[in-house]
Each structure stands twice: as structure tokens, then as C-alpha cells.
Amino acid sequence: MRRSLKSLLSSLLSSVYRATDGLRRGLGRTRNHALLSSRLAAPLDASVVVLGPPEVHGTAAIRFGRDALLYPALYLETEEGGSIEIGNGVVLSHGVHLVSRAAIVIGHGTMIGEYSSIRDANHIRVPGLPLRDSGHLARPINIGNEVWIGRGVAVLGGVTIGDRATVGANAVVTHDVPAGATVVGVPARPIEAAAGSRAR
Secondary structure, eight states, X not given: OHXXXXXXXXXXXXXXXXXXXXXXXXXXXHHHHHHHHHHOSSOOOTTOEXXXXXXXXXXXXXXXXXXXXXXXXXXXXXXXXXXXXXXXXXXXXXXXXXXXXXXXXXXXXXXXXXXXXXXXXXXXXXXXXOGGGSOEEEOXXXXXXXXXXXXXXEEOTTOEEOTTOEEOTTOEEOSOBOTTOEEETTTTEEHHHHHHHHHO
């Protein structure tokens, strides 16, 4: 009896969910857009699609261009004089972290893969002080247009990535990447150099 009742209720609820799926998704995206917009210092264009409510911390000195696509679990933080500028048509995948104490600029059409971390500051060590109280060294990050950053990439402070460059999954970018280049590895190197070093 319990199984048949459960089956009947599940079937009815499934039908309701199917029938209202588009409406519920639309309302959810509108709610997420409104939540993000309420946290930012700059207006959020209506064309930005927010699939899940991002976390926003610090000064909220963050500006989005048009037509951005923001996946769930996005983490945005600006501290001190830090700022984040995101161009038109940018895709920030699930779990991306952007943290700025200097400046992060992301160009038009750039796509950033799941769980990537872009942080323009690192902790420093000061003798006699705990690490937590020793402050940071912050240097701006500039990511060009139409850059493809794979899943799990870390981009460190002071790096410039040129237009149409590609960064392979799980790379750690410690130096500038020329326009159009493909880099992989830890630390990230042009793919030809990485392949050549393995062959030796």
C-alpha cells in the first residue's frame, strides 16, 4: 500500500515538475540575478544569466559586461583596492574563484573552466608575525579576449594571458602567456616545450 501511494505521488509530482520546469528555472535565474545585482557596486546588465547564487565578499568592486553566463558556486571577492572587471560574453563555470586585492581583468568571450582559481595576491611571510597577519603581495592579472582556461587552472598574480590563448586543465600559470599560445602543466609552459621535455 505504501509503495503504491509513493509511486502515485511521485508520478503526480513528476508531472507537475515537468509542466512547470521552464517557469521554475526562469524564476530561479531572475532571483539569482537580483541577488547578485544587490551585492555589486556597479549595475548588472539584464542580459547576464546567473544559474546559481554566487558568493560575493569584500568591497564588491566588480563589474560585468553583457551576456555573461555564470554557473553555480561562483566565488567573487575584492579586498582593499582590488577590483574585478569582466567583459562581454564571458563564461564562468561551476566553482570558479576570483579573488582580487589589486585588479583582475577578463576580456570579451573568455571561458573559464570548473573550479579554476584566479587570485592576484599571495600571502607573504614577515619574521615574528603569524602568516595570517603578515599581509599580501598583490599584482594585477590581465586575461585577454577569447581565452580558454580549462578546468582546475590556477592563475597567479602579475600574469597577463594574451588574446585567444588556451590554458590546459589543472595548469598553474605563473608567467605571462603570449596571444594564441597553448600552455599546460605545473608551472604552465607552451605545449611544444612540455612535450619536448617529456621526450628527453
